[in-house]
Amino acid sequence: MQRYFVPENNWQSNSVSIDGEDAHHIIRVMRMQIGDEIICNTPQGQSATCKISMIQEKEVVAEIIGWLDKSSELPVFVTIAQGLPKGDKMDLVLQKGTELGAKAFIPFQAERSVVKWDSRKVEKKLSRYAKIVKEASEQSHRNYLPEIKSVMNLQALIMESKRYDVKIIAYEEEAKTDTFRSFASIVKSLSKDSKVLVCIGPEGGLSMEEVNKLKEYDFIPVRLGPRILRTETAALYVLSSISYHLEELEGLSCQQ
Amino acid sequence: MQRYFVPENNWQSNSVSIDGEDAHHIIRVMRMQIGDEIICNTPQGQSATCKISMIQEKEVVAEIIGWLDKSSELPVFVTIAQGLPKGDKMDLVLQKGTELGAKAFIPFQAERSVVKWDSRKVEKKLSRYAKIVKEASEQSHRNYLPEIKSVMNLQALIMESKRYDVKIIAYEEEAKTDTFRSFASIVKSLSKDSKVLVCIGPEGGLSMEEVNKLKEYDFIPVRLGPRILRTETAALYVLSSISYHLEELEGLSCQQ
Numbered sequence: 001m002q003r004y005f006v007p008e009n010n011w012q013s014n015s016v017s018i019d020g021e022d023a024h025h026i027i028r029v030m031r032m033q034i035g036d037e038i039i040c041n042t043p044q045g046q047s048a049t050c051k052i053s054m055i056q057e058k059e060v061v062a063e064i065i066g067w068l069d070k071s072s073e074l075p076v077f078v079t080i081a082q083g084l085p086k087g088d089k090m091d092l093v094l095q096k097g098t099e100l101g102a103k104a105f106i107p108f109q110a111e112r113s114v115v116k117w118d119s120r121k122v123e124k125k126l127s128r129y130a131k132i133v134k135e136a137s138e139q140s141h142r143n144y145l146p147e148i149k150s151v152m153n154l155q156a157l158i159m160e161s162k163r164y165d166v167k168i169i170a171y172e173e174e175a176k177t178d179t180f181r182s183f184a185s186i187v188k189s190l191s192k193d194s195k196v197l198v199c200i201g202p203e204g205g206l207s208m209e210e211v212n213k214l215k216e217y218d219f220i221p222v223r224l225g226p227r228i229l230r231t232e233t234a235a236l237y238v239l240s241s242i243s244y245h246l247e248e249l250e251g252l253s254c255q256q
Numbered sequence: 257m258q259r260y261f262v263p264e265n266n267w268q269s270n271s272v273s274i275d276g277e278d279a280h281h282i283i284r285v286m287r288m289q290i291g292d293e294i295i296c297n298t299p300q301g302q303s304a305t306c307k308i309s310m311i312q313e314k315e316v317v318a319e320i321i322g323w324l325d326k327s328s329e330l331p332v333f334v335t336i337a338q339g340l341p342k343g344d345k346m347d348l349v350l351q352k353g354t355e356l357g358a359k360a361f362i363p364f365q366a367e368r369s370v371v372k373w374d375s376r377k378v379e380k381k382l383s384r385y386a387k388i389v390k391e392a393s394e395q396s397h398r399n400y401l402p403e404i405k406s407v408m409n410l411q412a413l414i415m416e417s418k419r420y421d422v423k424i425i426a427y428e429e430e431a432k433t434d435t436f437r438s439f440a441s442i443v444k445s446l447s448k449d450s451k452v453l454v455c456i457g458p459e460g461g462l463s464m465e466e467v468n469k470l471k472e473y474d475f476i477p478v479r480l481g482p483r484i485l486r487t488e489t490a491a492l493y494v495l496s497s498i499s500y501h502l503e504e505l506e507g508l509s510c511q512q
Binding site (some may be wrong): 072 | 398486497504
């Protein structure tokens with residue numbers, strides 16, 4: 001069934017009103033009729049089956065038939081802080097990361113990020129990113145729309161990290177040290193609703209200074225298998241592995 | 257150190273000769289000099305550190321200094337049979353699948369594949385795919401160059417599957433049945449060098465007929481987490497999870 005994320009203000013007690021691009025999608029693309037059913041998600045992650053009761057030029061109203069208790073959310077809260085990559089790789093991280101269950105993304109202006117975000121373009125970029133994440137959430141049957149935070153530098157990322165229970169750095173050099181802690185031991189230690197922040201360098205990786213600074217603030221460097229992953233693949237490995245371990249191996253599900 | 261995959265015929269007992277695009281890369285792109293070191297991989301997956309001893313117009317000769325015993329190969333042999341997807345999604349599956357350790361790829365002409373491979377274009381396509389896989393192998397420090405097999409239909413895929421120990425289908429509907437077997441229980445059952453064939457449908461998924469036919473031939477349908485993954489994301493989830501379980505959780509490494 002088609003899914004839509006509907007903003008807070010559009011919910012009434014027994015019905016929901018859909019406007020903007022989603023109304024266009026229902027009316028013109030899907031060509032739905034009165035009586036057709038859709039699933040609407042609240043910003044808090046609840047989902048309701050709704051039956052369309054009115055179709056106007058630019059608005060659709062649907063009655064709430066029942067609330068669904070099935071959740072497809074990862075049982076932990078994972079934020080991907082992605083070192084700004086070149087080209088359209090950020091699009092891939094956002095789309096695939098959403099499919100794989102990330103709860104938030106932080107575009108991270110790393111030392112070796114070749115791309116510098118032009119302040120005039122930030123708004124346009126963020127609005128395009130929001131669209132990618134919304135479409136991927138609907139397509140992958142997410143209950144929750146991942147948040148895209150503003151671009152952060154190292155200092156801002158460290159401030160932000162204080163809200164998290166577990167902080168990791170994807171850092172391929174780590175496996176060569178004696179003190180390295182395995183990624184699996186960290187995943188095993190997670191419990192329901194743990195907040196996990198994953199920091200991934202851009203193409204050139206994180207600098208030693210960045211790694212050392214992050215370590216000071218309790219970020220744990222881990223390797224992600226023995227092969228060298230491209231920057232945009234690291235987030236997908238982390239999210240797939242967390243899903244695999246918690247949802248498939250341990251069967252820890254997130255029931256609302 | 258820069259890595260190159262060198263064909264069988266270019267290896268002598270103490271030296272290796274590099275020509276074609278790789279010679280161009282060494283001479284013009286990397287601008288290496290006599291005395292510089294590179295890593296050369298044999299088609300069988302062995303790697304040697306080599307020192308450049310001669311640079312000609314279109315050929316580079318390097319002396320073998322020593323063989324490396326470090327392997328970055330997945331401890332199991334995973335083949336991805338990817339239902340032909342639209343656009344350039346196959347490129348993504350090949351590039352990321354190689355980074356994540358796949359040993360072979362089968363382009364699978366599924367019932368719902370919108371794309372039909374034009375026999376005149378097959379050769380061109382396969383040569384482009386070979387280039388993607390070679391570059392990804394070098395970049396991710398693979399010892400082994402994954403094979404890209406010819407396009408197969410269902411019947412050919414079933415014949416091919418007889419060579420494998422474990423066969424799975426990525427099939428999201430499966431989790432709704434009572435008899436479903438978890439993906440994790442299958443990964444847990446793998447041992448070193450197990451041969452695993454993973455069949456993934458195209459955008460529209462596999463048809464019921466395809467799933468039933470594959471089940472007859474011992475393919476096991478599994479879900480990959482509770483979210484709906486796009487066709488090109490499924491292979492990445494499978495490979496990441498297998499790497500995570502065998503290389504990070506159990507620490508099963510593939511030493512040559």
